[in-house]
Amino acid sequence: MEHLDLRVVERALQWAREGASVWFATVLATFGSAPRSPGALLVARDGGDYLGSLSGGCVEERFIEQLAEGEFERPATLIRYGEHADERERLRLPCGGVLEVLVERRAADDEWITHLEVLHAALLGRQPMLRRVELDSGRYRLRLDHELGEAAWVEQRDTAQAAAMVRIGPALRLVLAGLSPVAEYCVEFARALGFEVIVCEPRERERLAFAPRAKAEGIELQAVWPALFVASGACHAATAVVATTHDPRLDDPAMVEAVRTDAFYVGVMGSKASSRSRAERLARSGGLTQAQIERIHMPIGLDLGSRRPAEIALSIVADVLRVYRGVGQ
Numbered sequence: 001m002e003h004l005d006l007r008v009v010e011r012a013l014q015w016a017r018e019g020a021s022v023w024f025a026t027v028l029a030t031f032g033s034a035p036r037s038p039g040a041l042l043v044a045r046d047g048g049d050y051l052g053s054l055s056g057g058c059v060e061e062r063f064i065e066q067l068a069e070g071e072f073e074r075p076a077t078l079i080r081y082g083e084h085a086d087e088r089e090r091l092r093l094p095c096g097g098v099l100e101v102l103v104e105r106r107a108a109d110d111e112w113i114t115h116l117e118v119l120h121a122a123l124l125g126r127q128p129m130l131r132r133v134e135l136d137s138g139r140y141r142l143r144l145d146h147e148l149g150e151a152a153w154v155e156q157r158d159t160a161q162a163a164a165m166v167r168i169g170p171a172l173r174l175v176l177a178g179l180s181p182v183a184e185y186c187v188e189f190a191r192a193l194g195f196e197v198i199v200c201e202p203r204e205r206e207r208l209a210f211a212p213r214a215k216a217e218g219i220e221l222q223a224v225w226p227a228l229f230v231a232s233g234a235c236h237a238a239t240a241v242v243a244t245t246h247d248p249r250l251d252d253p254a255m256v257e258a259v260r261t262d263a264f265y266v267g268v269m270g271s272k273a274s275s276r277s278r279a280e281r282l283a284r285s286g287g288l289t290q291a292q293i294e295r296i297h298m299p300i301g302l303d304l305g306s307r308r309p310a311e312i313a314l315s316i317v318a319d320v321l322r323v324y325r326g327v328g329q
Contacts (some may be wrong), residue, residue: 009043011242015043016116021046021106025042026101026104027039027100028078028153029099029152035153044151055081069205078101081100081101083098087103091313100154115142123168125170128144128146128167129143147165174198175321176243177226177243177254179206182269199214201222227256230263238264241266242320243267244269244313246269246270251269264324267298268296270299280309296318301315302313305321
């Protein structure tokens, strides 16, 4: 899931603890082109306040209008946006896209707060969960989920037992081992794709120069050596660890620790020649096995003929996404 979805659950939890009832919306399916994938979340409360995204803007406006008109008062409602030609034109959905959305009306009671706390823990990288919401009654429950497959779907559709099923797993996380011009563009591309971005920078000058941007854009900036941060348990199965500084004091120890975690992507920037030298160094000084060294993407990124920092960053983030999606190179 995306980092935005983690923020949605945090906001829903905040509002629930304040005693506010909310509408909790989940994209269950998309047909045609759609800016958000199944599993995307949005939370809203009375007055029009909301956080999250269903479509990138057009559907959200209509959704908030419907709330003001008194719709979605049942515990669970299934609705489609863009199904008819006139609606697609009015909503400006791209390429004739259609969205199927589950909308829940939830009171701020202890059961709902506990439910959100478990969702929050799952998004932070603890046990992945499968969420089941009965469409008739609105009853919901969670169970552990270690399977792969669709992010969301409707089970036993068109029956009295119909239920929405949603997989809740860690938000995509990018850990950058040190700052560099390439790393700064990686931040930009990764944030646009919904990653939670964490920058580990122990060098004071680089950290202070980047701090205003980190604060403005909600990027976590850690004043620690990347290897120590990675070794602290910061990497879950939806984490990518990327090093782009060309400084072996930062890059090499980060790689040594990263291959010992559940991170799905570990990569370090360098030429083919420097990558061969690094592999020998990591085996000799870092004690890595051949299998561990083979986990490291080096040279990092897709071969796009990239030369400028932005192009290199694009190749890196694209490769991270390729591996996450399970697409062969």
